[in-house]
Amino acid sequence: MTLLHELxxxxxxxxxxxxxxxxxxxxxxxxxxxxxxRHEVKNVxxxxxxGCASLKMWREYxxxxxxxxxxxxxxxxxHAADRIRIIIADQNNEDDLQRILYTIGDIDIVIDDGSHxxxxxxxxxxxLQNKVKHFYCVEDLxxxxxxxxxxxxxKIWSGQKYNDEKDDLKNYRQEIRDWLNKEVELLDGRVxxxxxxxxxxxxxxxxx
Numbered sequence: 001m002t003l004l005h006e007l008x009x010x011x012x013x014x015x016x017x018x019x020x021x022x023x024x025x026x027x028x029x030x031x032x033x034x035x036x037x038r039h040e041v042k043n044v045x046x047x048x049x050x051g052c053a054s055l056k057m058w059r060e061y062x063x064x065x066x067x068x069x070x071x072x073x074x075x076x077x078x079h080a081a082d083r084i085r086i087i088i089a090d091q092n093n094e095d096d097l098q099r100i101l102y103t104i105g106d107i108d109i110v111i112d113d114g115s116h117x118x119x120x121x122x123x124x125x126x127x128l129q130n131k132v133k134h135f136y137c138v139e140d141l142x143x144x145x146x147x148x149x150x151x152x153x154x155k156i157w158s159g160q161k162y163n164d165e166k167d168d169l170k171n172y173r174q175e176i177r178d179w180l181n182k183e184v185e186l187l188d189g190r191v192x193x194x195x196x197x198x199x200x201x202x203x204x205x206x207x208x
Contacts, residue, residue, distance in 0.1 A: 002027060002028050002031040002032075002035075003031060003035075003061070004027040004028070004030055004031035004034070004035075004057070004061055005025050005027040005028050005031065007027070007057045007060055007061055008025065008026075008027040008054075008057050010057070010060075011053045011054070011056045011057045011060075012051075012053045013027075013053040013054040013057050014026075015027050015030070015054055015057070015139075018202065020200065020201035020202070021201065022201075024200075024201075026139060026202075026203060027057075029198075029200045029203060029205070030111075030137070030205075033135055033198070033205055033207070034061070034062075034109065034135070037108075037134060038061060038062050038063075039062075039063065039064060040064070040108075041062045041064065041065045041108040041109060041134070042064065042065055042066065042106075042108055043065060043066055043068065043104055043105070043106065043107050043108050043109075044058050044062055044065050044066070044067050044068065044107075044108060044109045044110075044111070045068045045070060045100070045104065045107050045109070045110045045111070045128075046058065046067070046068070046069055046070065046110075046111045046113060047070045047071075047091050047110070047111070047112045047113060047114035047124060048070070048071060048112070048113035048114035048115070049069040049070070049071040049073075049076040049079060049086065050071075050076075050159075051079075052069065052076070052079035052084070054111075054113070055067050055069045055079065055084050056084070059082075059083050059084055065083070065108070066083055066084075066085060067083060067084050067085070068085050068086075068087060068100075068104055069084065069085070069086050069087070070086075070087045070089050070091065070100060070114070071086070071087075071088065071089075071114075071159060072088070072089065072090050072091070072114075072115075072159050072162040072163065073088075073159035073162055074088050074162075076088070076159075087099075087100055087103060090162070090163065090164075091112075091114045091115060091120050091121075091123070091124045092115070092117070092119065092120040092123050092124070092163070092164075092167070094123075094127065097123070097124060097127040097128060098127070100128070101127075101128065101131055104131075105131070106131055106133055107128070107131050107132050107133065108132070108133050108134050108135075109132070109134055109135045109136075109137070110128055110132055110135070110136045110137065111137045111139065112124060112125070112136075112137065112138045112139065113139050113140065115160065115163065115169070116140050116143035116144070116148075116171075117163075117167075117169050117170075117171060118144050118171050118172065118173075118175040118176050118179075119175065121138055121144075121176075122175065122179050125138070125179075129193065129206070130193060132206075132208065133208060134207075134208050135205055135206065135207060135208065136194075136205070136206040137203060137204070137205045137206070138203065138204045139202060139203045140202055141176065141202050141203065141204065142202050143171065144171050144173055144175075144176045145171065145173045146170075146171060146172060146173060148171050180197070180204070183197060183206070184197065193208070194206045194207060194208060195207050195208060
């Protein structure tokens, strides 16, 4: 069992309980990527806070880092603590994204566990990526298919009610395909700001 998986279980984050067909959790995949730099990392941003379990996990895993939790729900301010900072922001709002960059500066790692709406994921990525030094992670990509459109996610996830009421919050998998294809083409053309893209079960990790 990896250290990060142990910490995930300790704090009760679902990053330790999402297990793929090879028996690996999100934490296992992240540990493989992050272990060699974990003492050097200074700023980690997680989009989507919910109960704060993963922020506590990251704080212990990255002992020298400030962990920034970004969420649209004002109630998560209560999770601010030692080395855990909270920014209330809409990941699909350009002004809010620019405020995140202004507040934090250089970012070592981004983990997008936010709205899981494809357009929001892509918007955040396009705005934040150039300030990310090491890894940009997007998780829960099983939510990117049209099957999620059968549910009213504003009723399922309390924070979603803070999204723009004009946003239908619908997903279309082609949006993710087009985005990933574009990023792969940039890699193939040797003009990407990333050196590689790792694709795991439900997770993309962009590696600088």
